[in-house]
Structure formats: structure tokens, C-alpha cells
Amino acid sequence: MRKNSCCWPGQFLILAIILFLLAACTPGGIKAQTAPEPQATGETKAPRDLPPTATPEPPPMFAGDPIPSGWPAYTNTELGYTLRYPSDWKVNEYGLTQLNKEVIFSSPEVKDFQSTLTVALDERSLEQIQQVYRENVTDAVRSETMFAGEPAIQYSYSWPHLEIYIQHAGKVYVVLTDETGSAEVRQSIGSFRFTK
Numbered sequence: 001m002r003k004n005s006c007c008w009p010g011q012f013l014i015l016a017i018i019l020f021l022l023a024a025c026t027p028g029g030i031k032a033q034t035a036p037e038p039q040a041t042g043e044t045k046a047p048r049d050l051p052p053t054a055t056p057e058p059p060p061m062f063a064g065d066p067i068p069s070g071w072p073a074y075t076n077t078e079l080g081y082t083l084r085y086p087s088d089w090k091v092n093e094y095g096l097t098q099l100n101k102e103v104i105f106s107s108p109e110v111k112d113f114q115s116t117l118t119v120a121l122d123e124r125s126l127e128q129i130q131q132v133y134r135e136n137v138t139d140a141v142r143s144e145t146m147f148a149g150e151p152a153i154q155y156s157y158s159w160p161h162l163e164i165y166i167q168h169a170g171k172v173y174v175v176l177t178d179e180t181g182s183a184e185v186r187q188s189i190g191s192f193r194f195t196k
Contacts, residue, residue, distance in 0.1 A: 065187045076103065080169065080196035081119065081148075085188045089116065099123060105188065107179075116179055117188055122165065122172045126153060129165055129172070147175075148192050156180070168194050 067084045074091055075082040078101070085091070085105050095102025102120035110116055122129065133140055133155060140155040145164075147154075152166040160180040166173045175192065179185045 065183065065190055067187055067191050071187075071191075074103070074105070075195065076101075076119075077195075079121070079171070079173075081173070081192060081194050083119070083188055083193070084191040085117070086184050095120065107182075107184070115177070116182070117177045117185055118175070119192075120174050120176075122174045124172065126165060126167050126172060129153065148194050150194070164189075169196065 068086075070087055071084040072087055073082055073084050076096075078096075086107070088108050090106045090108075092104040092106065095104065100120040100122065102118060104115045105117040105119075106114060107116040124132070130142070130153060133142060137155070140157055140163075143154045143156070145152050145154050147164055147166050148168070150166050150168050152164050154165075155163045159178075161178050162176060162180045164175045166175070175189060177185050177189070
């Protein structure tokens with residue numbers, strides 16, 4: 001459930017300036033990178049709402065933390081991704097029978113069917129997702145980034161909830177968590193890779 005609050009234009013500007021300064025201070029600075037051309041599908045879609053420049057790596061909160069030895073790898077061959085997770089987490093694949101192909105990763109602290117980290121498909125396009133947020137979600141901060149080598153849209157909130165939408169191989173993936181303060185969650189998200 002999302003909390004409703006007013007999103008002040010000044011707050012968005014301050015966040016944009018902070019993100020720009022962080023990107024400029026990272027090794028390599030800001031590099032121009034163009035988004036890959038969409039594959040021809042015969043459908044007419046609106047242009048991507050992504051910038052002509054983006055950081056070449058995942059956001060700093062997901063990059064650089066080494067994965068502890070002993071963490072198993074979860075690989076979904078059907079959807080073509082892999083990630084590492086702590087060995088005491090549970091992996092719930094019951095959602096693979098659903099349209100969204102949801103996989104839930106849960107730390108020992110959460111109850112059954114609650115999520116520490118979730119990876120799923122979203123049947124909407126990135127444009128449709130962004131439209132829903134523009135029209136209905138006033139308390140999310142939107143940022144553009146690279147995630148697992150692909151342009152992505154990230155929505156964060158004033159509480160520790162994060163949603164990352166990534167378009168890859170004709171599908172839109174969503175990675176979400178309610179535990180952005182957890183180093184293990186950041187390491188798991190940072191280990192996410194597409195395998196096909």
C-alpha cells in the first residue's frame with residue numbers, strides 16, 4: 001500500500017541536482033550513452049521516456065558491494081536472469097505459474113509469502129507504467145538509470161520501498177523491495193544479471 005503525500009516541484013529539482021552531482025563524482029564521471037534501438041515488432045509505440053545520457057553502471061547503492069562467498073545463485077532459465085542471495089533466505093517460485101512469473105526471496109525475519117526482494121514481469125510497457133505513476137502516484141520519486149546493462153526506470157519513496165522497471169528482450173521486468181536499507185538486499189539487487 002502506498003502512502004500519499006505531496007510531491008513538491010522543488011524537492012524533485014533538489015533530488016535531480018543531487019543525482020547529477022553523484023553521477024559526476026563517480027569514477028569516470030558522466031558519460032554519454034544512447035539507449036539501444038527498440039526491436040521492430042510491427043507495433044507503433046511512443047518514444048521511450050529515457051534520457052540520451054545515463055550512468056553506465058547500476059546506481060551506487062547496488063554497485064561495488066562484493067557478494068559474500070557461499071551465497072547461492074538463483075537462475076531462472078525461462079525468463080533469462082540470475083541473481084545471488086543469502087543462503088538463509090527462502091525462494092518462493094509459486095508465482096511462476098502466474099502471468100507475472102513472480103519469484104519471491106524472503107529473509108528469515110519475514111513471514112511466509114512476504115517478500116524481502118521480488119522479481120516479476122509486468123505486462124505493461126514502460127510508457128504505460130510511467131503514465132500510471134504520473135496520473136496516480138504522487139509520492140514516488142522517479143529516476144532514470146542503468147540496471148543489469150539496460151536502461152531502467154526507478155521509483156523510490158519516503159519509506160524504504162523501491163521499484164525498478166527494466167525492459168529486456170521484449171519484456172518488462174520489475175525488481176522491488178521494501179528493505180532498501182538492507183546491505184543484503186542491495187548486494188542481491190546488485191548481483192542481478194540477464195542471461196539471455
